[in-house]
Amino acid sequence: SKNQGRNAYHFFTEDMNAGVQRRLQIEEQMHSALGRNEFSLRYQPVLDLKNNRIAGAEALLRWHNPVLGNISPEEFIPIAEQTGLIVPIGYFVLEQSLKAARKWSTTYSNEFTIAVNLSPLQFKDPKLIVKIKELLASHRLEGNALSLEITEGVLLGNQIKVQEAFQELSDSGIQISMDDFGTGYSSLNYLREYKFQTLKIDRSFMQDFALDKSAPALINATIAMAHALDVEVIAEGVEEQEQLDYLIRKGCNFAQGYLLSKPLTEQDFEAFLND
Numbered sequence: 001s002k003n004q005g006r007n008a009y010h011f012f013t014e015d016m017n018a019g020v021q022r023r024l025q026i027e028e029q030m031h032s033a034l035g036r037n038e039f040s041l042r043y044q045p046v047l048d049l050k051n052n053r054i055a056g057a058e059a060l061l062r063w064h065n066p067v068l069g070n071i072s073p074e075e076f077i078p079i080a081e082q083t084g085l086i087v088p089i090g091y092f093v094l095e096q097s098l099k100a101a102r103k104w105s106t107t108y109s110n111e112f113t114i115a116v117n118l119s120p121l122q123f124k125d126p127k128l129i130v131k132i133k134e135l136l137a138s139h140r141l142e143g144n145a146l147s148l149e150i151t152e153g154v155l156l157g158n159q160i161k162v163q164e165a166f167q168e169l170s171d172s173g174i175q176i177s178m179d180d181f182g183t184g185y186s187s188l189n190y191l192r193e194y195k196f197q198t199l200k201i202d203r204s205f206m207q208d209f210a211l212d213k214s215a216p217a218l219i220n221a222t223i224a225m226a227h228a229l230d231v232e233v234i235a236e237g238v239e240e241q242e243q244l245d246y247l248i249r250k251g252c253n254f255a256q257g258y259l260l261s262k263p264l265t266e267q268d269f270e271a272f273l274n275d
């Protein structure tokens with residue numbers, strides 16, 4: 001009826017308004033969040049499966065805001081990308097991560113690698129590579145102390161330009177890792193077109209591990225294919241011993257996930273390293 005239709009419309013706009021309002025509030029708070037020091041990093045250990053040692057960590061961004069509380073990166077990163085704020089926030093992440101990597105390469109292992117997530121918009125910043133090199137130099141780090149994790153979105157732009165950027169990064173020893181492998185439209189094609197040092201098998205494959213026979217088969221095939229292309233493999237989202245055993249059996253290079261550790265504060269990560 002006419003009445004129902006009007007109510008449906010009414011509900012729809014209310015839901016929509018709540019979403020829009022939340023978004024606007026996040027956007028408004030985010031503008032001054034860097035200046036107010038509201039961002040911090042957590043570090044999730046990455047285990048080298050050939051020697052059972054910590055190879056490095058992935059830096060993961062956290063935001064605590066006095067008005068909104070803790071906001072998940074799944075919610076605020078897309079907004080930071082749409083507003084362009086991901087560029088300055090991304091430099092904060094790089095700076096903090098390399099500072100931590102400097103410390104841990106001295107105190108723990110000079111082969112320590114810090115992995116940093118990069119958004120497509122950061123990759124389009126013409127100053128990115130120069131700034132990364134400056135940050136590495138000012139922290140007295142070699143390029144191979146840094147791994148940049150990128151998703152398919154980065155590769156959608158100008159292919160030649162992206163390939164040139166990859167070349168310049170790898171000339172400096174900086175590693176490039178394909179994140180969320182297996183979830184996009186043409187992960188396989190991208191492996192052919194761009195030179196990655198590592199790929200990260202998306203954690204959805206781990207979630208389906210015990211439920212769906214095709215998940216372990218696809219993990220196994222991905223490892224074999226990556227190795228044939230001279231690409232190393234990190235499995236993410238490893239939560240069960242059974243998954244880890246399988247990955248070791250199949251020759252996977254690295255593992256990351258709650259089984260080993262959740263993302264940790266800098267202090268807790270140091271305690272973890274010393275354990």
Ligand code: C2E
Nearest residue numbers: 060061073074077093117118119237238239257258259263
């Ligand atoms: P991602 O790069 O795929 O990061 C892996 C996510 O999986 C992280 O979520 C991590 O906390 C979570 N995780 C790790 N191990 C497990 C596990 O065993 N089980 C489960 N269920 N989850 C696990 P988080 O920290 O919430 O980050 C979400 C996404 O936000 C990241 O996905 C990444 O795309 C983005 N992100 C986080 N930090 C940054 C950043 O500094 N810059 C950019 N551009 N994006 C970031």
Ligand code: CA
Nearest residue numbers: 058117149179
């Ligand atoms: Ca990542």
Ligand code: CA
Nearest residue numbers: 179180200236
């Ligand atoms: Ca991932």
Ligand code: CA
Nearest residue numbers: 151179180202
């Ligand atoms: Ca992801």
